Amino acid sequence: MSGVDPTAPERVGVLGGGRMGAGIAHAFLLAGSRVVVVERDEASAIAAGERVRESLRRSIERGSTDRVFDELAAALQTGTDAALFADRDLVVEAVPEERALKADSLRRVEAAVPTTAAIASNTSSISIDDLAASLEHPERFLGLHFFNPVPASVLVEIVVGASTNQELVADARNWVAALGKTAIVVADVPGFASSRLGVALALEAIRMLEEGVATAADIDAAMELGYRHPTGPLRTTDIIGLDVRLGIAEELHAALGERFAPPQLLRDLVADGHLGRKTGRGFYEWSE
Structure with a gap:
């Protein structure tokens, strides 16, 4: 070419x-x-x-x-x-x-x-x-x-x-x-490259939120300001869709083990219909 x-x-x-x-x-x-x-x-x-x-x-x-x-x-x-x-x-x-x-x-x-x-x-x-x-x-x-x-x-x-x-x-x-x-x-490996890395970061951020380490905004700011990520892992999850993240995490959990086990907070939000930007609420509130 x-x-x-x-x-x-x-x-x-x-x-x-x-x-x-x-x-x-x-x-x-x-x-x-x-x-x-x-x-x-x-x-x-x-x-x-x-x-x-x-x-x-x-x-x-x-x-x-x-x-x-x-x-x-x-x-x-x-x-x-x-x-x-x-x-x-x-x-x-x-x-x-x-x-x-x-x-x-x-x-x-x-x-x-x-x-x-x-x-x-x-x-x-x-x-x-x-x-x-x-x-x-x-x-x-x-x-x-x-x-x-x-x-x-x-x-x-x-x-x-x-x-x-x-x-x-x-x-x-x-x-x-x-x-x-x-x-x-x-x-063709579980999660390919992008999903595997992206989900690993997102799941750890969700666990940190679940454990009360910091607010969603502060966890995201740590990656945006400290590591120059354009969007933090929790806001990114809201944009992608919590249901999508959960589905990928379940695939990776089955293939790669406990380090990809979905946090209960993620399961609860999905069960309650809070899927992120597309439903108006996830880890953040989204307005039109």
Whole structure:
């Protein structure tokens, strides 16, 4: 790829149009791809389309792109039928972080896409090899772990499974560069690199809060001011979602042992529906 400008796939599919899926669609649209987002029902598909369009409007208002809104919106399609992926070059699965749901979703994608298409999962912690076991052609499958919020994030974690074709890894590096982001390539190990490190820090911060070591704001300030983290681990957990953090912690606990055991405080907040910014309350109170 030396001396060649990176290019995004011409036709991209995204399965799941929530916050992450909409952000992934946004990123590929800005890079020049034509994107179709498939959701579970018509109401969700309509909501996903509006989510992406609103995100595009904000990027234009901030001056983050010189693209024209009507042109970007025209390159977006939403629907409920996986058959819409029949002409895609790449499909990214972005459904909730549940192993069975992801495996079933990936089977649906593989049944719909052409034999030349690449398939990726946006999983943040589930084994790529475990998910690949549900596919007939695991060589064209890898992890593309985007970070929330996708439009503002600069990192994509490329997770390589045992069967992943190395040419696909090179293609993925190219696609990430075309999005204006930086790729890191990691092996398929529990938590990959980013989730494993991020969760370890977050869980210890939650334990410190649980033990009364300091307030949430002071614990975060210790990392923001002392270690130059842009956002402290508790506020970051609120942004990511406490339910997401808990799910990853449970995966890592099962794979790596007690050091990743979720604190009771995290379990209690999730059980009470306090999931962070998206519900208005987590370790902090969030207003509109």
